[in-house]
Amino acid sequence: MHTAILFVELGGVILALGVLGAFALRVGISPIPLYLIAGLAFGTGGILPLATSEDFISVGAELGVILLLLTLGLEYNADELVTSLRGNFRGGLVDLVLNAAPGAVAALLLGWGPVAAIAMAGVTYATSSGITAKVLSDLGWIGNRETPVVLSLLVFEDLTMAVYLPILTAVLAGVSFFGGAVTVAIALATVSVVLLVALRYGRVIEAFVSSPNSEVLLLKVVGLALLVAGLAQKLQVSAAVGAFLVGIALSGELAEDARALLSPIRDLFAAVFFVFFGLQTDPAAIWPVAGLAALLALVSMITKLATGAYAARRAGIAREGRVRAGIALIPRGEFNIVIAGLAVAAGAHPDLGPLAAAYVLILAAFGPLAARLVQPLIAAVARRA
């Protein structure tokens, strides 16, 4: 009987997500804000609260995070990461400082304390590489000359996350300063060792994982990612980072094949992850923080525009391209929710979850829209001049 209800609930949720996804596709927006809204509707205080499937969805959500980060890592290879880091270090630092500040300052002004400030800094910092990559390809911006600047900022952010997430995990666990320093040292050492191994011995790992049979390849890659994610969690480095590093270590044709195989599973569990975050958030709690979220979204839109403009200018891009680079960086999505999810799970301030949800809702929806509208605007300004 229990299983029957579980299936009915899960089926209903996933089917609803499919319908929402189809709608998002038709309107030309990212489905992420719609998934979050669905989660709100199915959660406590929502229209159709779920009774039995929350446990499954919570495990599914964890898997979703791991698969999101694994496929993100598969897109990059270690050489690219190192080159991007060298070439755009200054732009990456400006990005970090300008965009972590709004969240951190907001948390401190609200009196949520330093731990929440660190979490909120992450929430406003990271651009959604998933949504931005989609915007770039949908709008035909891949050939644009400012695009490498945008992509290398995304790479920088993703690598920063590999260091930031362990720090956040340690801080949220409330470890002492010394314990925190040890965790961070372990995290940094792990990241460097994995990068080094990937650069030097990537072939050995690939030879082990590689298989002409797609079933074997899928099982090996997922197994390795989960294993490393679990070990990383044990070392308090954060499971997500472990999976990300496995993705980076694999490259070339193998990574391409693995990504194609994993995409459908990732899409399923990533959608479950966004729903889960919505489930945990009480829709009634969103209204009081909506104004604040809008203000935060506005401020961090301006800081991302400034970041894009600065980095593009350094790369010798003209005025129009600088605006496009900034606009492309606006969308927030998976990482921001991952960070907020960690903070919520560790028992952060009750308003943090709803604020992050509203913030991501606004920017995940508005970012791609702004990108779509900016080109006609640039053209109109150019015609006047």
Added chain:
Amino acid sequence: MEVEQTALPGIGLRHEFVTQAGRRIGVVSHRTGRRDLIVYDRLDPDRACEAIKLNDEESDALAELLGAPRIVQRLNALHREVEGLVSEQLPIAPGTPYAGRPMGDARVRTRTGTSIVAVVRAGQVIASPGPEFVLAAGDVVVVVGSSEGTEAVAEIMANG
């Protein structure tokens, strides 16, 4: 001319250059094998105003269309450098002795000291064909040698 190469993390590579007339064009090579031919905007120099998706076959076809006339140009340039060297393009007419026979049968190099450097067939250039290459009516044979040598080849191709 300088071709600029830029890495696109997660996507592939981009090559671009500015033409003599001042237009910027480029090619984005995706890891998946797809190629995009990019034409940049005149007014907004960083914007790809046209991005044409090409699959493997299409990019090969485009490369050959752009490359084929260049072979003849390069040969002409070669003549200026080497005194007395001539290149000729000799069409193989239907009904001539070597239409449908392997090129090696004509023993062009032994008999005339001239080399067949390429065969142009249906707009495609087959560079350095071997003796087993079978000529067909409608092919154009590109030969390089002295002027007497190339005339002799024309005679061989026409009358055996």
